Amino acid sequence: MTTEYFSSRRTIRKYKNEAISIAEVEKMLALAAEAPTTGGMQLYSAIITTEESLLKQLASTHFNQPAAAGAPMIVTFCADFNRFNKWCEASDAVAGFGNFQSFMSAVLDTTILAQQFNTIAELNGYGCCYLGTTTYNAPQIAEALELPRFVVPVVALSIGIPDDDSDKAERIPAKGFIHREKYADYSAERISNLYQQKEMLEANIKFVEENGKQSLAQVFTDVRYPKTNNKFFSKVYYDFIESQGFEWCR
Amino acid sequence: MTTEYFSSRRTIRKYKNEAISIAEVEKMLALAAEAPTTGGMQLYSAIITTEESLLKQLASTHFNQPAAAGAPMIVTFCADFNRFNKWCEASDAVAGFGNFQSFMSAVLDTTILAQQFNTIAELNGYGCCYLGTTTYNAPQIAEALELPRFVVPVVALSIGIPDDDSDKAERIPAKGFIHREKYADYSAERISNLYQQKEMLEANIKFVEENGKQSLAQVFTDVRYPKTNNKFFSKVYYDFIESQGFEWCR
Numbered sequence: 001m002t003t004e005y006f007s008s009r010r011t012i013r014k015y016k017n018e019a020i021s022i023a024e025v026e027k028m029l030a031l032a033a034e035a036p037t038t039g040g041m042q043l044y045s046a047i048i049t050t051e052e053s054l055l056k057q058l059a060s061t062h063f064n065q066p067a068a069a070g071a072p073m074i075v076t077f078c079a080d081f082n083r084f085n086k087w088c089e090a091s092d093a094v095a096g097f098g099n100f101q102s103f104m105s106a107v108l109d110t111t112i113l114a115q116q117f118n119t120i121a122e123l124n125g126y127g128c129c130y131l132g133t134t135t136y137n138a139p140q141i142a143e144a145l146e147l148p149r150f151v152v153p154v155v156a157l158s159i160g161i162p163d164d165d166s167d168k169a170e171r172i173p174a175k176g177f178i179h180r181e182k183y184a185d186y187s188a189e190r191i192s193n194l195y196q197q198k199e200m201l202e203a204n205i206k207f208v209e210e211n212g213k214q215s216l217a218q219v220f221t222d223v224r225y226p227k228t229n230n231k232f233f234s235k236v237y238y239d240f241i242e243s244q245g246f247e248w249c250r
Numbered sequence: 251m252t253t254e255y256f257s258s259r260r261t262i263r264k265y266k267n268e269a270i271s272i273a274e275v276e277k278m279l280a281l282a283a284e285a286p287t288t289g290g291m292q293l294y295s296a297i298i299t300t301e302e303s304l305l306k307q308l309a310s311t312h313f314n315q316p317a318a319a320g321a322p323m324i325v326t327f328c329a330d331f332n333r334f335n336k337w338c339e340a341s342d343a344v345a346g347f348g349n350f351q352s353f354m355s356a357v358l359d360t361t362i363l364a365q366q367f368n369t370i371a372e373l374n375g376y377g378c379c380y381l382g383t384t385t386y387n388a389p390q391i392a393e394a395l396e397l398p399r400f401v402v403p404v405v406a407l408s409i410g411i412p413d414d415d416s417d418k419a420e421r422i423p424a425k426g427f428i429h430r431e432k433y434a435d436y437s438a439e440r441i442s443n444l445y446q447q448k449e450m451l452e453a454n455i456k457f458v459e460e461n462g463k464q465s466l467a468q469v470f471t472d473v474r475y476p477k478t479n480n481k482f483f484s485k486v487y488y489d490f491i492e493s494q495g496f497e498w499c500r
Contacts, residue, residue, distance in 0.1 A: 092467075155358065
């Protein structure tokens with residue numbers, strides 16, 4: 001079976017300098033769209049970008065991280081109620097989707113599509129990388145891709161032919177995130193056991209040293225995901241989603 | 251290759267009256283956890299529920315829809331910063347994750363895990379159904395599963411041995427959600443072409459009649475996802491997320 005693939009898959013951040021076929025990617029997206037979607041509504045759009053100057057512009061919205069700047073293609077997956085709303089309008093149906101629940105349904109649909117595409121692409125020998133910056137610079141992405149109202153970028157994947165032999169990412173032991181029947185909260189001892197392996201990895205020890213920190217967790221809180229950044233980009237994304245037509249329920 | 255699976259998969263809403271192996275499900279969850287996750291943080295928990303009275307209680311939070319009430323197991327996937335925060339505390343790291351960006355990262359991680367699990371389970375012969383009601387009754391689910399602060403239900407899957415020969419769900423033509431380079435907004439004619447096939451399906455024509463509506467879109471706006479419901483459950487979810495520790499950026 002495909003167990004071998006699922007257990008050994010890894011994210012690819014470096015690609016060969018080779019264009020990849022848009023037609024192939026479209027076929028894989030069509031297959032991915034057989035994945036589950038809320039009420040069959042398919043509340044997403046996928047935008048395939050390969051044109052050089054546009055790709056450069058997109059990469060800059062992803063802070064020119066190598067996985068974006070060095071990719072021959074970026075696929076931007078957007079939560080999309082624009083198409084569905086237009087269908088409602090054309091059908092004398094009064095849509096009431098400008099709210100948080102509807103946005104969340106679209107986010108789930110979009111993420112499911114993206115992950116199904118990621119799996120299909122990897123099974124076909126492509127390498128992919130989720131660009132976590134998509135929710136940071138959504139307004140700039142929207143401008144580059146000319147997104148209309150009710151369309152919000154959620155996930156972007158860079159894709160290409162793998163040219164990267166980095167290690168598989170480490171994971172905590174599965175028992176650490178699986179709970180039986182109800183949630184079993186974590187004791188300090190259990191936490192220490194769960195993250196020990198991760199903390200002892202040579203690459204992570206080096207990472208802590210290079211950043212002048214005392215612990216791996218401090219790299220996450222002080223360097224990679226500091227509170228001030230999180231709060232700043234929260235407001236940017238929140239305001240953008242609202243300006244695209246989804247009202248918050250305060 | 252597995253193209254055959256991806257093109258023919260379908261959601262299963264009716265299960266045989268047979269228990270399924272928790273150990274098997276745990277193995278599949280462990281495999282699914284090799285899927286991408288934000289910064290390797292694994293911002294999720296998966297709660298496997300099979301105990302009869304608890305399953306009944308959970309099914310009621312999903313409005314006793316048959317896919318939930320008739321399932322031998324429900325797996326609830328939660329956005330989880332509790333575990334990560336506890337690791338930070340234990341590592342003298344000051345976490346700043348009580349905000350919208352962090353919540354969204356956890357939502358993406360959680361949905362990716364759930365979809366990878368869904369694919370692996372289906373490939374192994376299980377049937378699954380996403381319970382879209384998870385974001386509606388999150389406070390009741392949290393109570394049933396004893397979720398602590400910083401843990402929010404996002405997705406629930408019912409799972410079992412398939413006993414359902416329903417048709418594969420219809421999808422709009424893939425060109426309808428795929429855009430090249432930039433977003434190409436929809437003309438009325440294009441919308442009409444995209445949804446025509448869906449509207450002409452016998453099951454959907456019957457569905458419109460049974461609900462006394464004039465169009466398929468009206469079934470979505472007036473019956474399945476009416477604005478008043480969307481708004482009501484938006485406020486419930488929004489307030490719950492905030493009460494779990496994620497501040498909104500107003």
